[in-house]
Amino acid sequence: MRKFKTNSDTRKNVTTLAFLSLAVGVLLILRFGQLMINKTVNNIDLVEYGQNNDMGSSITEARRGTIFDQNGQPIAMDTTSYSMYAVLNSSWDDNEVVDTDYTARVLSNYLDLTQDEILTILLNPDANQVEFGEAGKNITPDTKTLIDNENLPGIKFDSQVKRQYVNDYFASHLIGYAVTEFDEELNTTVLKGQIGIESGLDGRLSGIDQYKTNLDNNIQADYLSGDDVYLTLDSRLQNFMEDLLDINYKRYQPEEVSAYLVEVETGRLLTAAQRPSFNLNTREGIEQKWTNMLVEEAFEPGSTIKILTLATSYDLGLYQPGETFMSGEVAVYDQIVRDYNLYGWGEITFDEGLSRSSNVGVVKLVERMGEDKWVQVLEELGFGKSTQSGLPNETEGSLQFDNPVSKIMSSFGQGFAASPIQLLQAYTTIGNDGKQMKIQYIDRMKSSQNTFESEVLGQPITEEAADHVLGLMVNTVEESYGTAQDFKNQTVNIAAKTGTAQIADPNGNGYLTGDYDYYFSVVAFFPAEDPEFMLYISMKQPNNPQGRTGSQILSEIFHPFVENVMINQ
Template sequence: MSEKQSNHSNLNILLLIGVAAITFILLGARFFQLNVTQSSHGEDLVEYIEDSQDPRSSIIEAKRGTIYDIQGQPIAIDTTSYSMYAVLQGGNGYDAVEDRDHTAKVLSNYIDMTRDEVLDILLNYEAIQVEFGTAGSNMSQETRDAIEEENLPGVYFVSQSSRQYVNDYFSSHLIGYASKQEQNNSWMPTADILTGQIGIESAYDAELSGQNTIENNPDLVERTRTLLGEDIYLTLDSRLQHYMEELLDYSYNKYQPEEMSAYLVEVETGKLLTAAQRPTFNLNTREGIQTQWTNQLVEEVYEPGSTMKILTQGTAYDMGVYKPDELVETGSTEIEDVTVRDYNLYGWGPITFDEGLSRSSNVTIVELIRRIGIDKWTNQLSEFGFGQTTGSGLANEATGTVEFDNPVSATMSGFGQGFATTPIQLLQAFTSIANDGKMMKIQYLNGIGENDEFQPIEINRPISEEAADHIVDLMVNTVNEEYGTAQEYSVPGVQIAAKTGTAQIANPDGLGYLEGANDYYFSVVSFFPAEDPKYMLYFSMKRPTNDHNIMGSQILAEIFRPFVEYVSVYE
């Protein structure tokens, strides 16, 4: 043999020795885990034997309640899978495998292993119990039941619960998610149960997880070792929500704003029918959650812009501070040492106050605030619910700010600058315009368990029915008249009442506002059908980075129109 051949042969021998050594170490570690630590996948198999009163079930059956939409379609469900293991040395009330060959033959019919592969595992005479790797994991209940019907001594199962969301993207920040958290309770000694982390999953964790059952009937839970959560029914409509998610995906990807949000409300009841935002995250994988944890509906605080003008004008109409035919000069006006201008800088000459709303004049609103008076206006902001939470029950709901340290910001709040609010506060206040002056609580919960009777809640009546109807008419003009600023929101066959908003964004690095071409918070609030409003639709978008040479209101109109058409057909 040549020296070269000899070296090659020696190298092969060394490789074989190395592979054998690694295999021995891995097998030894697995043997140590099963026979010394007596655990697998982080679970103590001995505890399963010692703690379980029923050897053919897990130590506790914990089922989290299902979350349904308003039509009874599931949104979030518990899925239970099973892992199989075999006891080779009986004791503590557990039988051992008797006929290993027969057991291997039967099991090979149900799992992805051959008879010989199963038998090889069962012939480990030194192990107390063994498992069957991935082939014996994540089994369905049907497979588990079928194996149990074979009456194989020594074959047992452990259940694992996981939370599954029917759709990856579905009002993700509002729904939230649940994940396993280790529990240290006398009634559940080693079990992990699903615990809500954010959103509705967190806000109603006690109901969904069954904690209420424990508090009300702890003996039942301890005796049956079963923990059943209550089901929750939401006001969200899956069909509408799906389409809303699709439209937001399209617009978000095309125009690349920092944020977007969209909400549909049934104005007479305050039911929240859709709630979507971007950025969002995948409910099942959590992909994207690191980008934004914030639930914009209740946590986002911003200056709303000109959509506020409908509340200001409604208040002024009620107080009788202007006459229908009275004219006011537009263009610019002074608030102490600050000049306020209309968005076109020069105005439209003398116009009526009502035309001023349809043209979205800042100057006419400033004059109305002067006549109302800052004290009365500040009090009216409270009547509309600003500066206080809506009692949504969701974590971290912000109150916004309506405390003014100067007349300038107090006056500017009339056209949506100088104060901060949340989307849910705006939605709640806007219901008063569409609902004959009645301000309805925005609700996303339709019922819990057997108590599924939804109850509308009237919060306040900040304006009169006459004023509300008048403002809706002016919002129709804003869409239909040639001078209206919401002409892009016209939808064939549907009478739309709408008001747009373009709010400056406060400079996070100092005083004043950002001054870039798209450094605005664009929004629109609408009611339809305008002759008897049933729905309120609100869209918002912050700082689009790729505007494709169109204005923010036009960007929102692109998804507004098809959604209104879809809702109208859906009815």
């Protein structure tokens, strides 16, 4: 028999339910009060938690600054690309592929796939949604618009912001690259600089520096907006140098080759090219060499350093014009230093010694100067310390000497190591009336207005000494005994000094001994009568020299580039 509830039972249940509801209500009120008063839950400070999580969760847009050359030509910029996919079967969206044959035929006009290949993808029986591999990625906005206009049901796109570089090879290691990464602190996806300028200026290019500054000043924003950067590079000259290095690298197969053009009076870096290099957009080739040779590699500079030895000696009055010495060899403590031809040229002047690239001549001058004084001069010129370039992983080089013999041998560029940027800064003194200029690669930030300011690091050499050595460098090119005759140019007068630096044996003491186991280099100023430009080219170990000297190989880069600079001014 079924029992029916009495009125007494009903009243008991209602009373119980009312009591439970009241108890829950009281607990909720107490809990809400705790949150309002203590602002904690489960031992978590809600105020601090909110502050820590405000930063990234509200960001809805991120724009990385564009990198331009000095003339406003874009080098690196943000672009939107698309990945395409097809919805084959969906329980929540009726926008599905309807006619697979027709869809495959139309898409074959836009993708690097055949109609049959696309049809195979669309007929996948086990998938509700399919992608189109690499062919369906990195689709441009224009191509997406064309596909959209075809009105193909089920064909959809995801958008991605990526970094696009106008030229595949363009000062690649100096520019660097940026890739999409998730920033845990911001709790959002951003383009993150990896090497070069993209890395060194990442905070400003990404906008993160300004975003954090705004937060510190209680200014809220839901976007990242990076600063545009204008470099000192000249795209026209840079692209031409890239082409020349390509030809040289393929023909003579050096281990490395690099070239840098500097505006002498300002220190602006106009070109910076190296091989091996890599494709900025695909990163192809970067495994071969990750380092930016301008700042990350140091080597013995060789005889180009002699222009500083002569200028300092002239300033200190250590020799008089016309004064002679006996070339060939000289004893340095327990070692014998010889000229490169082993026997010298008899009695010659110190000035002629520079044009002939005499080791003995500069050794005798440093002996008069005092080895410690000479090392002090090198320190004052910036060797052995960072140039504060702002680029990642800059080396300080090496100016540590184990013995007095090495100190004296540094007079002809042996026994210490310097990076190209250190050499460029030191060599500006010769072409710029003795004033040393800081090498700069940033022309201006944010604005298209020119706000560049050159920076004089000092005047370690007098104008008279700089002009004297510049004249000797002209002789080095023009005279029959000069070692830089390969750099005599028909378009403009050249002042130049070559270098042939030994390479330390990586497997033991001493140096490599092969005929081409050297760093071959040249530093040149032009027009020689009033220098506007300094060009420094260096090449390591050409593996296929084809019977040509180091200077002859470098001259094939030098002449067309110099003529291009002068003709197109």
